[in-house]
Amino acid sequence: MDNANMKLTLKVWRQKDAKTAGKFETYKAENISPDMSFLEMLDIVNESLTHGGQEPIYFDHDCREGICGMCSLYINGNPHGPKRAITTCQLHMRSFHDGETITIEPWRAAPFPVVKDLAVDRSAFDRIQQAGGYISINTGGVPDANAIPIPKIIADEAFNSATCIGCGACVAACKNASAMLFVSAKVSQLGMLPQGQPERYRRVQTMVTQMDEEGFGNCTNTGACEAECPKEISLTNISRMNNDFLSAKLFRQEEVHEIKHEGA
Amino acid sequence: MSETKQTFNSSLGKKLIMALTGLFLCTFLIVHLGGNLLLFSNDGGYSFNMYANFLTHFPPIEVVAYVLYASILVHALYAIILTTKNRKARPVTYAVVNKSPASWSSKNMGLLGSILFLFIVIHMGDFWYKYKFTNTVNFKEYRTNLATGERTETAYTPEKADFEHSQSFDGNTEIIRVKDLHARVQSSFSQLWYVAIYVIAMGALTFHMVHGFQSAFRTLGWVHRKYTPIVEFIGTWFFGAIIPLGFAAMPVVYYFMSLSK
Ligand code: SF4
Ligand code: FES
Numbered sequence: 001m002d003n004a005n006m007k008l009t010l011k012v013w014r015q016k017d018a019k020t021a022g023k024f025e026t027y028k029a030e031n032i033s034p035d036m037s038f039l040e041m042l043d044i045v046n047e048s049l050t051h052g053g054q055e056p057i058y059f060d061h062d063c064r065e066g067i068c069g070m071c072s073l074y075i076n077g078n079p080h081g082p083k084r085a086i087t088t089c090q091l092h093m094r095s096f097h098d099g100e101t102i103t104i105e106p107w108r109a110a111p112f113p114v115v116k117d118l119a120v121d122r123s124a125f126d127r128i129q130q131a132g133g134y135i136s137i138n139t140g141g142v143p144d145a146n147a148i149p150i151p152k153i154i155a156d157e158a159f160n161s162a163t164c165i166g167c168g169a170c171v172a173a174c175k176n177a178s179a180m181l182f183v184s185a186k187v188s189q190l191g192m193l194p195q196g197q198p199e200r201y202r203r204v205q206t207m208v209t210q211m212d213e214e215g216f217g218n219c220t221n222t223g224a225c226e227a228e229c230p231k232e233i234s235l236t237n238i239s240r241m242n243n244d245f246l247s248a249k250l251f252r253q254e255e256v257h258e259i260k261h262e263g264a
Numbered sequence: 265m266s267e268t269k270q271t272f273n274s275s276l277g278k279k280l281i282m283a284l285t286g287l288f289l290c291t292f293l294i295v296h297l298g299g300n301l302l303l304f305s306n307d308g309g310y311s312f313n314m315y316a317n318f319l320t321h322f323p324p325i326e327v328v329a330y331v332l333y334a335s336i337l338v339h340a341l342y343a344i345i346l347t348t349k350n351r352k353a354r355p356v357t358y359a360v361v362n363k364s365p366a367s368w369s370s371k372n373m374g375l376l377g378s379i380l381f382l383f384i385v386i387h388m389g390d391f392w393y394k395y396k397f398t399n400t401v402n403f404k405e406y407r408t409n410l411a412t413g414e415r416t417e418t419a420y421t422p423e424k425a426d427f428e429h430s431q432s433f434d435g436n437t438e439i440i441r442v443k444d445l446h447a448r449v450q451s452s453f454s455q456l457w458y459v460a461i462y463v464i465a466m467g468a469l470t471f472h473m474v475h476g477f478q479s480a481f482r483t484l485g486w487v488h489r490k491y492t493p494i495v496e497f498i499g500t501w502f503f504g505a506i507i508p509l510g511f512a513a514m515p516v517v518y519y520f521m522s523l524s525k
Contacts, residue, residue: 011359013359022356024359074358076360076362077358077360077361077362077363078362078364082362103359103360105358105359105360108354108356108357108358109353109354110352110353110354110355111353173364175350175366175371176350176353176354177350177353177354178350178353208274208275208276209274211275212274212275215352215353216275216353217349217350217352217353217354218275218278218279218346218349218350219275219279219483220346220370220373220479221370221475221478221479221482221483222364222366222367222370222371223365223366223367223370224364224365224366227364227365227366228364235482236487238482239482239483239485239486239487240485240487241276241485242276242279242280242482242483242484242485243484243485243486244485245274245276245485246276246280246484246485249267249271249277250271
């Protein structure tokens, strides 16, 4: 890379494990190309740390193309950095200027304990998903395409909700560390479609219950999540979930009984 | 845990309580402003005093009033519970927080609510408490000539300590004796610092309403592209502008009237 000439100062959160208190360390990042992604920049820093006999900086990543939801950095006060609608792995160094100081923190929420440095444990999301984020389906012959009619507008909405990659930026951005955007997207993507109807009212209750048990905060409709979500999941999902939850609790006696019998 | 308890203990249940009490308090604002506009009728406080007397002596209204006080307390209490939980959900805070596009009011509902709560305590202490539970509010006697509609007013000193109000007739003259809350309003609103408290509190009300009204609808799940813009419009312009301006006008106008006396 011939234009690898950016110099940056990084203030990085280092923390040995969930039990040890963390603190910021300052590092120099040199010979950085504006065309590199943010994670590539960290790779270079880590390489020099390793060569110097120091512990590399731990951070989560996997696909590096914005689809897996693993990357999770809180960069200069924004989850996934300063740009809208992208993940950290899709962020390029040209979004920063030469000589800039960049502060990098992990997602901060009690239900997301730090594993090490910038990596947090997001298995709370998995448990919420397991509590109700599924549908029952008969296996067997391949069903005909479009055998179940679904209005396009509904299909589109459900698909928009389904684009949530479970990264947790919504929790990180929310001043209340609420997980409502994530949970509501997961509730909506199934609850809007015919295939998701059998468990619809049960699902919303079990997933909300699990969300509460994990210790996430409570939504105050500030909309910070929607603004920071890399997949632009809309706040409407939250209202849709509220609506389903309230109607399940207040008007749907049969589902309520079913859950009680199962002791959930 | 019983089903009902579980419903209201869940995060969404607590928010539902916030939304319902909040919306109930919004409807109260309309009634309270409507009634208090009587302060602007130029009749020596007659209609305002009659209205205050009616509110405190008509049992159904008194019941609603206690529901209202309970709503204020529940709304504040749940706000504290929810905020405590939210703080616990983020034990370590961020070193750098960038300006997020979330509105200022949405991020400061607790501060705005606390200002309003403090205001309600001062306000109720000065009028409601003194009116109902002390003898510090003087009485007034209105004599109305039923034939001509002419009305005279004089101070009245009750003979018995537990006197509340009375209505009697002397030939063609109606004699009404009531507590003169209007005079209390006049004296309170002649102090500049007191007027300032009211105006500041109404400013807080504006921002509390701009976020709170539409937020309640979101919590209830009532969001639709057809009516959400209307809800936001009402929250901003009716509850956020007209209502606080109407309330703030009372101390301000009375303050200027007291100057020209
Ligand atoms: S809603 Fe958006 S920010 Fe939240 S987990 Fe899903 S993709 Fe990430
Ligand atoms: S690494 Fe997969 S979304 Fe960023």
